[in-house]
Amino acid sequence: MKIEFDGAQVRYGSTVALAGLDVAVPTGEWLGLVGPSGSGKTSALRAAAGFEPITAGRITLGEAVVADGRRHLPPEKRGPGFVFQEFALFPHLSVAENVAFGLRRLPRAAREQRVRDALERVELAPLADRAPGTLSGGQQQRVALARALAPAPPALLMDEPFGSLDPGLRSAVRRRVAEALRARGCTVIFISHDIDETFALADRVAILRGGVLQQVAPPEEAYTRPANAFVAGFLGPVDLLPGDARGAHIDTALGRLTLARPATGPRLAVVRPHRITVGPTGAPAAITERIYRGHEAQLTARTADGLTIAIRLPSEHPARPGDTVHLSVPDPVETVAVDPDPG
């Protein structure tokens, strides 16, 4: 089932939660929604499910227009499943009964088989008869996942679906759920605060800020070629070096850097900290801070013109606060426009 947002807008009174979202998610694709709190991720997800009316634009699920600002198909007629951040397990039903809730049309034997399969997939089969209130947060979240998986919906909308799982189980449950959904060709839109998780699961990432879509692209492209300074910073640590671009290169505090794509005028060079090398030549900078992180050391340096630079080095590197080092960027870099408010 493909999911299309055409200028979808969600408003609460005079507050615009989602300002004209345009994204088309083809059948079987996984789209990860990221952005700070209040960026409109949850509103977009809830609008697709039918929990929030859209005030303008159009949402299409499969071939059917389900909302266009006037018409509004109720959630139970739309098709996608939903996994809530708060789980929303029915307190009066057992784990198995919760999972069976969406399977009423199936004959009894088939229903019980589905419930067993779904619970086994999230490794909860032994707890089938327990009451949800007696489970841990992570177990409740797995019940919520099983409940949404059981009816085999053509699309699944998930709000922080793995956020409460204990680290030991998290990657295993994630892999098994993804396996099942991929095998079925289920279309998925999910929200996660964990960028690594989003990169691992998503075919494409959509970055939202203040209700406005900033960029939608495959993870590698969004990370290496961010659309703007906000995206560059949101997806990982970054040094944004102001400079003057002259076609094939840009002059910055770290010297003249090669551009991956031609640009001109005042721009920000996007340099990931582990791309900066420390060697005998380069721009001099004084180390001001060093945080040991086991496999690497996270350093902060100050250049001659007062710019603060983050660097990642192997933890064996001898540089210590007070030392002066020489920094250079050997690889070609991308640039973004100078952002008056990079967030």
Added chain:
Amino acid sequence: MIDPLRRARTAALYLPALAVLAAVAIPLAFVILRAADADPADARAWLWRPRTAELLLNTLALGLTVVAASIAIAFPLAWLVTRSDLRWPRAVTLCAILPLAIPGYVMAYALRSLGGPLGAGQALLGVTLPRIDGFIGAALALTLYNFPYFFLTFRAAFDRLDPAQAEAARALGAGPGRILLAVHLPRFVPAALAGALVVGLYVLGDFGVVSLMRFDTLSLALYTSWSRMEQGALLALILIGLTLLLLAAEALVALRRGPVAAAGLGEARRPRPIPLGRLEAPVWLALAALISLCVVVPVGTTLHWMLAGAAHFDLGDLTAAAADSLSAALPATALTVALAVPVAWLARRRTWPARIVERAAQLGYAIPSLALALGFVVFALRTVPSIRDTLALLWIAYAAHFMMLAMGPLRGTLPLLSTRHEEAARSLGCGPLGVLRRVTLPALRGAIVAGAALTLLAILKELPLAKLLAPLGSRSLAVSAWAFADEALFADAAPYALTLLAISSCSAALVLRAGREAA
């Protein structure tokens, strides 16, 4: 916008809320109206009599004595079962809670029928015990009925005392004295205040005990001046004023205390029990005295009178009274619960109409029953006099009075049910009516049944409203027990008192179970 049902549903929530608001506001308004009819000069003269001051002093003295005596019994008792090495703490706990199952007027009946040359004491022990009545009798009966409330709150407070807090205080240099004053005692103040409010309101509204013990309080005076409604209305106003004062004090305390939150993580460790040593024997002696006074005496006395009057016991009279009780209680329970479900649903949103209705339900429960009854009678006489002689007036009064009880279990369950559950059901293919049928009502079923049971049992043993609002010729179990006891026909009262003891035991067991589940 989401669906047209939502609008209809909102209206369906506000109508019952308005009904509850009216059921509490109307009697209050008519008490005020009736009092305002009095000639101001006459009213002032009547109110400024020494008699009014005497009633007020009697009521306050009784209330303070009962609170103080209850704390004096409950605090050491709670300490014994939680902190000392007393044997069989669970059995002692159960005995300390048992008096909750004995209605105050049955306790008063038992105590009053004990003394004197014709009393149960003479028949059973061969000794003429002194008569127990007046202030001492009323204070004793009310204390024995009420101390379990304090016991339960103190026990909970002792259980919540985390030894780590005392250890933290010691690590910061505090000695045992400062720990008791600064760490432990503040934990008991809220419990004591909450208990004092419950017990204070109970004493203010009590009619059964003070009437049988012949001790003049404001409530009893309101009853005896029932035929002179103007003066009754003035007394009712004083009672309502005192109730509002107590409620305001409680709100103030709650406000200063802030939300009750568990401050800290992890499990509280059980501290090492304190050995009783040589005190063990006297402690058991005191416990035996207490338990025989508050359980053995009422049950034993009632059984004695039951056997003494067995010869002319008439099952027909008892069944007729039970039928009268049920014909009042069953429809009233249905009405109360039918209103309580939507009102509790509304009250879970913290909007201002929700707060008002919640306060109204609380007020309906707290206002002394006699004042409430007077308001309903004046209302009936001035608007539809024919309703005065029907059960309908009693049903409405019960709904206003016991709304809080029916809402109680719902208030515990509703927060578990958020709009997310409705959304989850709908994303799984369930329509709005299906949500009501498959999610909302089943999830609430337990709470609705519990609320109905609490309300039904409370109405069955309720005395003043049944006495004053039931139509002529109707005599419920409680009214029968009270009327016979009031005329010192102790043997005739026994079958009714025994039946009420049974009803009351079920009610207490339910309350305790609900309390355990909430904990």
